[in-house]
Amino acid sequence: GAGVSQSPSNKVTEKGKDVELRCDPISGHTALYWYRQSLGQGLEFLIYFQGNSAPDKSGLPSDRFSAERTGGSVSTLTIQRTQQEDSAVYLCASRRLAGDPKQFFGPGTRLTVL
């Protein structure tokens, strides 16, 4: 596609439920990133994929958070047993090549945990 796409755009869930957020990177981009944006914390890094492997998972806030990437393309971020503090906008970004620093962001998924 022309840009990074994310789905759903909005997700409302009840505390304790699991959610899956999807990211489709720009075609041909080798690297994929997940970030979280909330009012109090700004924009925070969660996890980075190069191809299908995740060399940096340092931003995942707890073991309830996991992500995978298959086929070097689509990625899914899963949050288990959601808590109210998980409410935020989850942003995905992709980058073309190892030597190119530019990251391009999707529109985000707004997650609300009731």
Place this chain on the structure above:
Amino acid sequence: TQLLEQSPQFLSIQEGENLTVYCNSSSVFSSLQWYRQEPGEGPVLLVTVVTGGEVKKLKRLTFQFGDARKDSSLHITAAQTGDTGLYLCAGNINAGGTSYGKLTFGQGTILTVHP
């Protein structure tokens, strides 16, 4: 500890005025990027700078990367109401080699330009 200090946090000006947003760190960045974000949308990349002392211009926007690659500024000349939005600086810290990892973001500057 905030690795990237961005200032000011809020900026409210009249159309036609000039403004500068600053981004500072004690760390060296291998690259630094400026984004603009509007409500309900993802950040949109404005510019990437990688060389110390580099200056890039995008119409009325001028971006500068410090000589030591620890700071950057965004200057807007003759601001317009369409410039209103959240401006974010973000950097790769000492990525090394030819690969770039995560971005570290500043707190953001909310710019409001009044007609």
